[in-house]
Amino acid sequence: MSLGSSPPIIESAASDEEAARLCYEDQRQRPLREFEGPSELPITLILNDTAMATLLATPESLEALAIGHAYTAGWIERYEQIERLERSRLRHGLAIRMTVPPRLAAQAAEHAPREASVSSCGACGAAEEAQIMAGLVRLRTVPPLSPVALQRGLALLKDHSRRGQHCALGLDDSGEVMSVGVDIGRHNALDRVIGDSLRSGEWPRAVLLSSRCSLELVQKTVRAGITTLATLSSPSAMAVEVARACDLNLICCHRGSRLELLSGQAPD
Structure with a gap:
């Protein structure tokens, strides 16, 4: 560019016409009762007192x-140890009180996180790494759910999903739904499937979750x-590292576009 020539014109990210269309829809005064998003409340889980x-x-x-949470957290070992379940309202949320033998309550309290966790993730607030790793064992070696069955489950996942919430499906050998857990937290959705399985005594062949896979899942x-x-x-x-150590068949479904077996046994 020679001296005295005009500088180059740098175009803005959006034209004036586009800029006129780009604006926020002001919903700051919209009443809360009109929002259609998922509901959530603080739910306090109580063992005895x-x-x-x-x-x-x-x-x-x-x-x-x-x-399901009591079982996966190691507070109970089987459903029959819960003698009574009571639901009550707190100031801002709800409480679920589970009455169990005093020995179990004392053991659970001894290993409980030192800080309360207000989260959909039960591991948040854990005082020690060992608490997060508790309950990890090597599973019996079985092939994963067949790709055909998993594809059937993926199709059914769309039918059970709700906007703004995670969905967990307990699937049988053919990919049909045995149990459903829907919650704003993916860990809670899985706990619901496990809780239903404990109550019914019928366990799924696989679990499919509409989320990414974290260690706690x-x-x-x-x-x-x-x-x-399987997760989306x-x-x-x-x-993946822990799943491989435990011989868990861990599958990434890539939103249904392809199925990746990341750990576990080779398919039949």
Whole structure:
């Protein structure tokens, strides 16, 4: 460019016409009752007289959530150890009180997080790494759910999904739905499926989740003895590492576009 020539014209990111169309829709005064998003409340889980955890969860089917969380957290070893379930209202949320033998309550309280967790993730607030890794064992070696069955489950996942919430499906050998867990938290959705399985005594062949896979999803699935876990998007590296150590069949479905077997046994 020679001296005295005009500088180049740098075009803006959006033309004036486009800029006129780009604006925020002001909803700041919209009444809360008009919002259609998923509901959530703080749900406090109590063993006997001890508050063990507070989860942000969808306030539906809370008994299944409480049972599943108590089992995957290691508070109980089987459903029959819960002598009574009671639901009550707190100032801002709800409480689920589980009455168990005093020995179990004392053991659970001894290993409980030192800080309360207001989260859909039960591992948040854990005082020690060992608490997160608790319950990890090597599963019996079985092939994963067949790709045909998993594709059937993926199709059914769309039917059970709700906007703004995670969905967990317990699937049988053919990919048909045995149990459904829907919640704003993916960990809570899985706990609901596990809780229903504990109550019914019928366990799924696989669990399919509408989320990415984190370490705690692997931990909960392994503790429940379910041998196949499939999620829609990519897992964390630690989730894969632990899944491989436990012989869990971990599958990434890539939103249904392709199926990746990341750990476990070779298909039949």
